[in-house]
Amino acid sequence: MTPETPPTVDVHAHVLLPEVDALVAGLPGHAEARELDARRNGPAALAVSGPMVRERFPRLTDVTVRLAAMDAQGVDVQLVSPSPSHYHYWADEETAEKVYRLANEATAAHCSAAPERLRGLGLVPLQHPQQAVRALDHALAQGLLGVEVSSHAPGRELSDAAYEPFWSRAEETGALLFLHPFGCTLGERLDRWYLSNTVGQPTENAVALSHLIFSGVLDRHPGLRLLAAHGGGYLPTHIGRSDHAWSARSDAGAGCSHPPSSYLKRLYFDSLVHDPGVLRELVRVAGADRVLLGSDFPFDMGTEDPVGALRAARLPETDFHAVRGGNAAALLRKD
Structure with missing residues (x-):
């Protein structure tokens, strides 16, 4: 590829790690977590999701199958993150350390089979903030570019002061943080029609990003490299309401120094x-240099044709190529 035609980079792709599933199976708390997840999604969603994952299992685990699928999509490079089902934020400290170490090492091994085409992210146990820096360092030591985190942990929002050392370390190292929610705390209100995902995921993104903005985390750590899945959820298209609250109310404006949209x-x-108009709006409010191609490979809530979906937004050609892969060149730098 020439500088004018950068490689096509998909920054939202997943790997399934059977080793992690085997590690946690039968442990205290695992069954309860699965039952909670089942209640929040509802039986109809589970009946569809099981066969869907089984059908996609080869693409989630076999590098040869993954690369063939990438070729069919016209994707040159994937940033591979563990399936969010591997977060296991219910786990105690000892189990949590085993989970993140195994997940980091297994993801790194998966990517090492095609190092020119696959880059990876690890995990940190957000339920144990005291482990977060150590987990991030472990991921980086495996050659991963950073870590994937959910929108919250039980009893803790991302604005919690306990995460300050983690943000500092991520900023210091230049690690990439991929914000990818798993589940939604609206619970059984979303337990039918797959609302747990269609409404829940963009809601969780918006809440998590709002905590980072309004609490001043981004003021204190301006060098954070944070990538939000699903286009940041509802927040970018409704950021005007946040700006209004910041300027109109002292309680909303107390924690951050600038209008939320900035x-x-x-x-x-x-x-x-999943909407060309929404993608154009995201590019408008965030900037064409801040949006990167993502597919949620290979899950059914993703897109089988990420480049085609991007082309449908009818962006200017320079913006199209920036999102398709140009922006990723700097964000996924190896140093």
Whole structure:
């Protein structure tokens, strides 16, 4: 590829790690977590999701199958993150350390089979903030570019002061943080029609990003490299309401120094919004240099044709190529 035609980079792709599933199977708390997840999704969703994952299992685990699928999509490079089902934020400290170490090492091994085409992210146990820096360092030591985190942990929002050392370390190392929610705390209100995902995921993105903005985390750590899945959820298209609250109410404006919309230009977003008009709006409010191609490979809530979905937004050609892969060149740098 020439500088004018950068490689096509998909920053939202997943790997399934059977080793992690085997590690946690039968442990205290695992069954309860699965039962909670089942209640929040509802039986109809589970009946569809099981066969869907089984059908996609080869693409999630076999590098040869993954590369063939990438070729069919016209994708040159994937940023591979563990399936969010591997977060296991219910786990105690000892189990949590085993989970993140195994997940980091297994993801690195998967990517090492095709190092020119696969880059990876690890995990950190957000339920144990005291382990977060150690887990991040472990991921980086495996050659991973950073870590994937959910929108919250039980009893803790991302604005919690306990995460300050983690943000500091991520900023210091230049690690990439991929914000990818798993589940939604609206619970059984979303337990039918797959609302747990269609409404829940963009809600969780918006809440998590709002905590990072309004609490001043992004003021204190301006060098954070944070990539939000699903186009940042509802926040970018409704950021005007946040700006209004920040200027109209002392309680809303007390924690951050600038209008909330200004922080969108400090964040990165994937392009997975399933609507060309919404994607154009995301590019408008965040900037064409802050949006990167994402597919949610290979799950059914992703897109089988990420480049085609991007082309449908009818962006200017320079913006199209920036989102398709140009922006990823700097964000996924090896140093």
